[in-house]
Amino acid sequence: MSLAGRQPKHTEARAPEAPAVARGNPWLICFKGILIREALRFLLQRGRFFSALVRPLVWLFIFAAGFRSVLGVSIQPPYATYVLYEVYIAPGLAGMILLFAGMQGSLSMVYDREVGSMRVLLVSPLPRWFLLLSKLLATTLVACIQVYVFLAIAWFWDIKGPALGYFTIFPALVLAGLMLGSLGLFLSSMVKQLENFAGVMNFVIFPMFFASSALYPLWRVREASYLLFQVCTFNPFTPAVELIRFAFYAKLDPSSTLLTLGWTALFLGLALWGYNPAKGFVAATGKGE
Numbered sequence: 001m002s003l004a005g006r007q008p009k010h011t012e013a014r015a016p017e018a019p020a021v022a023r024g025n026p027w028l029i030c031f032k033g034i035l036i037r038e039a040l041r042f043l044l045q046r047g048r049f050f051s052a053l054v055r056p057l058v059w060l061f062i063f064a065a066g067f068r069s070v071l072g073v074s075i076q077p078p079y080a081t082y083v084l085y086e087v088y089i090a091p092g093l094a095g096m097i098l099l100f101a102g103m104q105g106s107l108s109m110v111y112d113r114e115v116g117s118m119r120v121l122l123v124s125p126l127p128r129w130f131l132l133l134s135k136l137l138a139t140t141l142v143a144c145i146q147v148y149v150f151l152a153i154a155w156f157w158d159i160k161g162p163a164l165g166y167f168t169i170f171p172a173l174v175l176a177g178l179m180l181g182s183l184g185l186f187l188s189s190m191v192k193q194l195e196n197f198a199g200v201m202n203f204v205i206f207p208m209f210f211a212s213s214a215l216y217p218l219w220r221v222r223e224a225s226y227l228l229f230q231v232c233t234f235n236p237f238t239p240a241v242e243l244i245r246f247a248f249y250a251k252l253d254p255s256s257t258l259l260t261l262g263w264t265a266l267f268l269g270l271a272l273w274g275y276n277p278a279k280g281f282v283a284a285t286g287k288g289e
Contacts, residue, residue, distance in 0.1 A: 030126055031134045038138040041108075042145075052100060052146045053153070056093035060086055060154060076217065078249040090159045091245035092214025094147045094169075095237065098177045101143030103205055106184030109135070129272050136185060136268075140177030147173055164250040172247035175260055176240035182267035183236070189274025208237040236263040 042049065064086035079088075151159075151166070161169075187204065209215075211228065212235050222229040232238055239259035246253040 027126065027130065030131070031138075034131075034134045035138040035141070038105075038135075038142050042142045048104070049146065052097055052143075053150060055100065056096050056150055057153065059089065059093055059096075060157065060159075064089055076219075078246045078251045078253075086157065087159050088217075089215055090151075090154055091248055092209075092212070092241045094150060094173070094244055094248075095176060095214055095241045096209055097146050097150060098140075098143050098173065098240075099180050099205060099209060099237065101139060101146065102177060102180035102182075102184040103187075105135070105139035105181055106188040109185065109188045128275060132185060132272060132275055136178060136181045136271075139181055140174055143177050144170065144173045161248045162250050165248045168250045169244060169247045172243045175257075175264065176244055179236065179240055179260055179264040179267060182264060182271050185271035186267055186274050189271060208235060211235050212238040212241055214238075214241045236260075236267075239263070 067085055148166075151169075183204075211231050213221075213232060214237070218229060218232055218238075221232055236259075239256040240263075242253055242256035243260050246256065
């Protein structure tokens with residue numbers, strides 16, 4: 001066959017392949033990414049982990065030991081017998097871990113919003129309320145890990161609950177953590193600069209912790225000051241502590257559960273409104289556009 005009879009072979013040009021699209025539910029992928037980010041931040045910032053444990057352990061090993069003989073607690077629910085003071089304050093110290101974790105998570109929100117990473121996250125196609133809830137839930141789950149480490153250390157200090165209590169306390173920790181984290185999110189939406197948030201934390205964390213049932217029963221507070229008793233009663237941290245206290249002994253306190261649910265709904269609604277780019281505090285500060 002002559003060369004003229006040969007037909008050149010033409011290769012068809014192939015269109016460039018489209019980039020692979022991530023499969024799966026985008027809502028789940030987003031939540032997974034936020035959860036992993038919070039977990040990595042927790043693991044890389046080891047000082048944050050130890051500082052979260054030092055505070056309650058100092059109260060447990062030093063303060064409680066010194067006041068053991070003075071501040072013993074008489075028989076009252078959920079305790080079936082007379083308990084030592086360190087046994088009584090253990091649930092309150094677990095609540096302290098959740099309180100500080102919720103405020104630190106809100107502090108990171110202020111920081112991320114200033115450097116711009118949170119601004120990028122908030123303008124993603126997913127709804128803003130879902131992003132805030134994902135951030136809130138991720139922070140709460142990380143805080144629950146810290147509480148379980150604290151309970152493990154307290155177990156060697158002879159502060160033990162029933163075996164079932166270590167499972168029933170988890171929903172109480174999540175609900176209390178969501179409430180405290182929602183409060184922190186609402187406060188972070190009102191703060192323009194990171195430096196101002198440190199002052200807000202001092203005016204929120206310490207009054208909430210000390211004016212509650214975390215360190216002493218409310219009946220003792222009523223004997224000392226009725227006004228302080230009223231403040232402790234209306235403190236949102238008080239029902240959260242009582243919810244954890246009863247759940248640690250595999251019991252349910254309906255009043256503290258309902259109050260914690262109510263405060264969670266209120267603070268969460270305020271936080272979502274505060275981060276509304278059109279109406280909330282973020283719109284007024286210009287930080288979330």
